[in-house]
Amino acid sequence: MKLMVIPPPLFVLAAGPLLASCNSSGTERDFERMVNQAHYEYYEETSFFEDRRVMREPPPGTVPNDRRLGPSEILHGTASGKFVEAIPVPLSRPRMDEGRKRFEVFCAPCHGVGGDGVSVVAHNMELRKPPSLVAAPVLEYPAGRIYQAIAQGYGLMPSYGQDFSVEARWAIVAYVRALQLRTNGVAVDALPEPVRVRMQKELR
Numbered sequence: 001m002k003l004m005v006i007p008p009p010l011f012v013l014a015a016g017p018l019l020a021s022c023n024s025s026g027t028e029r030d031f032e033r034m035v036n037q038a039h040y041e042y043y044e045e046t047s048f049f050e051d052r053r054v055m056r057e058p059p060p061g062t063v064p065n066d067r068r069l070g071p072s073e074i075l076h077g078t079a080s081g082k083f084v085e086a087i088p089v090p091l092s093r094p095r096m097d098e099g100r101k102r103f104e105v106f107c108a109p110c111h112g113v114g115g116d117g118v119s120v121v122a123h124n125m126e127l128r129k130p131p132s133l134v135a136a137p138v139l140e141y142p143a144g145r146i147y148q149a150i151a152q153g154y155g156l157m158p159s160y161g162q163d164f165s166v167e168a169r170w171a172i173v174a175y176v177r178a179l180q181l182r183t184n185g186v187a188v189d190a191l192p193e194p195v196r197v198r199m200q201k202e203l204r
Contacts, residue, residue, distance in 0.1 A: 040054040042054070042055060043055065071088070073088045073144070074088050074166060074170075075166060076144075076151075077143065077145070077146075077148045077151070078148070079144075082144075083141075083142040083143070083148070084142060084143055085143060086143055087170055087173055087174055088143075088170075089167065089170045091174055095170075095171045096174055096175060096178065098168060098171040099170075099172045099173070099174050099175030099176075099178075102164065102168055102171065102172050102175075103115075103172050103175050106160065107172065109121050110122055110125075110157070111130050111131075111132070111133050112132075114179060114183070115176060115179040115180070115183070116132045116133075116134055116135070116183070117129065117131055117133070125156075127156070128156055130157070133176050134179050134180045134182075134183040134184065135183075139180055139184065143173050143177070146173045146176055147169055147170060147173050150164065150169045150172055151169055
């Protein structure tokens, strides 16, 4: 196989037109870079559409590609327009651990590690202090209301809907419930039967 070597002067002459077409001086050979192309700004009018609106509605029946579909009680914490009382997802030790980790990072700075509203941030908030999560009225809130506060925010608390997945939000709710039980205790009769039987055996 033979290779053809182009002498330097000829190479410069051959590459010259190509290099000239890649210039950024805004000349005719710039090929109208995308940043300089004609375009519309938000809310401008256009004669291209009959309603003269640049901003278009999504096609009917479409949803965002990141939108979760599923039961309302899981996605929104509501069913038939009311907050769900119980946590609608299966609970496990890994889920509780996930809830604890996220709570201690995102929630504890304001609500306290124990959920009692005792924290440096709460001490320095004069306008409205973060409430205790282990005392009334939050103690009586249904699980769906706590979930919705995490997803949408409440008062001075911002929304964490973009930070936590649906599963992570319920994990935090489950951990808040655990803090409430640790602080206030639970009636023996309210325990599941296997737990109640085991407790009674160990206390004998």
